Structure formats: C-alpha cells, structure tokens
Amino acid sequence: MLDHIEVQDFRQRFLSFYKKAIETEVDSEERWKLWKEHYGFAAVPPGTEGEKLARQLLDNCWEQYEQHIDDIISWNPDQAAIKDKLGEVKQVLGFKDDITLLLLFFVGNFEGNAFIAPTEDGNMALCFPIETQSNRDSEILIYHELAHVVHFHKADISTNWERTIASTILQEGIAIHTSRVLVPGRNLVEYTGNDDQWLTLCNEKELEILSGAIPFLEKSDSESVFRFTAGEGTCGFQNEAYYIGWKLVEHLLEKGMSLIDLAGFHEPALPGFVATHLNQYVESKWSDYVYQDI
Structure with a gap:
C-alpha cells in the first residue's frame, strides 16, 4: 500500500499564543486578540458565525488548558498507527487506490472536533485535535474522520464546507x-x-x-x-x-x-x-x- 501521509503540527503555534497570554495575564478581549495573532486555528465553520463560535469556545475552555498543558507539550504523533487505520477503513469501504493525505494536528477546545479541509495543492487535510488524545473516544474519532477521507476519494466528493x-x-x-x-x-x-x-x-x-x-x-x-x-x-x-x-x-x-x-x-x-x-x-x-x- 503506497498511501502517503504528511504530518503538520500546529502545537508550537498554540504554545506561542498560550505563553504570551499567561505571561501578560490578559483579560478575555486581549486574549482573543493574541489568539488571532499567534494561533488563529479552530474547528469552526468559515465566516462570521465561525469566528463568533471560536471566541466562545476559547472563553469557555481557557481554564482547561492549564490542566492539560503538560500533555500538550509532550504529545507526539503516531504516523504509522494512523496509516494502519487508514488501511482498515479502506478495506471496510472497498477502496483500493492510493491516498495522499495531510494530517494536521492542532490544539482545539476540548470538544473533540476533527474535520476535513481542502489543501492548496488539491489534496485534503485531516485536521485532528490533540488536547483530548487520552480520551477513549479518540480512536473512534480518528476512524470516523478517516472514513470521510476514504469516502471523499471513492465517490469524488468535494471537501469544501458548502455541500448539500x-x-x-x-x-x-x-x-x-x-x-x-x-x-x-x-x-x-x-x-x-x-x-x-x-x-x-x-x-x-x-x-x-x-x-x-x-x-x-x-x-x-x-x-x-x-x-x-x-x-x-x-x-x-x-x-x-x-x-x-x-x-x-x-x-x-x-x-x-x-x-x-x-x-x-x-x-x-x-x-x-x-x-x-x-x-x-x-x-x-x-x-x-x-x-x-x-
């Protein structure tokens, strides 16, 4: 199987934002500005509604980051295990062609929301949150999202947010x-x-x-x-x-x-x-x- 998975990690972007917000002890408004400047990535829809939701999620979960920051810092991706899981999903959905996938890890808002997005080169990115990796549901989540990846390839379905x-x-x-x-x-x-x-x-x-x-x-x-x-x-x-x-x-x-x-x-x-x-x-x-x- 010649599936190719490239890994990109947004953790350092998040930690840069987190460090600045902690060191300066900012209020929620200044924290939001720092988030947009130094991180600016969330599992939300595009547009105004998505931005409002990202702000709400950040405010609601801010105190949880301190409890999980050591896990976020020490986390490392298991690329081989994910490639194996992709093979299992391909078998379940009956797809044999090779898949090229960008696997983008980010720090989310403890809602366990992974998503698929198109990349500039015409492939797709699986954006996966790492802050809940110790949660027993994370295995279900990765299979769920890999099913989307395989389904999109097999049926030539668009990865754009707007779909029927x-x-x-x-x-x-x-x-x-x-x-x-x-x-x-x-x-x-x-x-x-x-x-x-x-x-x-x-x-x-x-x-x-x-x-x-x-x-x-x-x-x-x-x-x-x-x-x-x-x-x-x-x-x-x-x-x-x-x-x-x-x-x-x-x-x-x-x-x-x-x-x-x-x-x-x-x-x-x-x-x-x-x-x-x-x-x-x-x-x-x-x-x-x-x-x-x-």
Whole structure:
C-alpha cells in the first residue's frame, strides 16, 4: 500500500499564543486578540458565525488548558498507527487506490472536533485535535474522520464546507457506522460524539428531525450546513445531520445495502437518493405508530 501521509503540527503555534497570554495575564478581549495573532486555528465553520463560535469556545475552555498543558507539550504523533487505520477503513469501504493525505494536528477546545479541509495543492487535510488524545473516544474519532477521507476519494466528493445537506447526512452516517465496525461494542453516543441526553431527546423527536430535513436536502449554502451540524437543526438540536445519518444508514444496511455500496454514490445523485430512502423510512415509522395505536 503506497498511501502517503504528511504530518503538520500546529502545537508550537498554540504554545506561542498560550505563553504570551499567561505571561501578560490578559483579560478575555486581549486574549482573543493574541489568539488571532499567534494561533488563529479552530474547528469552526468559515465566516462570521465561525469566528463568533471560536471566541466562545476559547472563553469557555481557557481554564482547561492549564490542566492539560503538560500533555500538550509532550504529545507526539503516531504516523504509522494512523496509516494502519487508514488501511482498515479502506478495506471496510472497498477502496483500493492510493491516498495522499495531510494530517494536521492542532490544539482545539476540548470538544473533540476533527474535520476535513481542502489543501492548496488539491489534496485534503485531516485536521485532528490533540488536547483530548487520552480520551477513549479518540480512536473512534480518528476512524470516523478517516472514513470521510476514504469516502471523499471513492465517490469524488468535494471537501469544501458548502455541500448539500443530503451529502452531509450520508457522509456522517457512513463515518459513524464505519467507526462502529472498527471499534465495536461501544454505546451509540460514543460513535456520534454526543451525550446520553442528546440521544434521548433526539429519539423522542425522531420523526420530526428526519422529516424536518427533507425540504433542505438540496440546499448547500453555508447557513444550511451550519444549521444541521453546529447549529440547532429544525428541532433545536446540534448535530441533527449526525443523528439522521446514523438512522438512515442503519435503515439502508438493514435493507441489504453495504457500506461499500453507500460509499460509492457520487455527490450529484445524493439529494435524490437520500430523499427517496428518508421518505420511505419516515413513512414506515409513521405506519408502525399508526398500527400500534389501533
């Protein structure tokens, strides 16, 4: 296997910012200015909303950095292990071609949010936070993100932030189920990156969440993508695309499709494909409820 993984580490950029903020004992406003000047990297969407979110995340987690700073300083990437994991994901999703990947490690805000971004040379970067590497969920997270990498290559899907809601839903569903195959036996919330309360509330509103997404499946603007990921969806929950993706892909696997099949659909076909199967799933669930009430 000739996959090529190049590693870039933003840790020193973060430590430069952190040292200046600690030494000068700045208030939150000055700290934000130092962050933008010396670091300026966060797992947030582009634009004004993303900048507001980055400021909020920094303020909320600032005190946690002191507790973890020694781990951040001493951390070292395990490039060989990640290359092995990439090979496992390629096998699950049925992809044999070589992959060139920039693996960019950064210090995030303890939210465990990795993401894929395009690089200037036309390849892709997997941006992965290191401040929670001791967390048992980090293995699930790396498989989840590597599933995106392989899926993007296999189906020639764009790595840009703006993509259809249908594409977003299927991407997340495939990634969640891939990580479940490779790290079996965990609770559902660990695969979705959320908590028990989120899952309970989403399950209570399952049909409303799934039905609410259907009119948005062809939308690809930044506001819509933000709404179904970091925003509050149609029912007031963050990460509704993750929940819908989990349910939809589970439904399709039960119907006899495989992750290899699902990862092969190209982006232009996804709005129609997701709409068809999401409508069928919602209708079947409504029928179940009606039957139970009789």
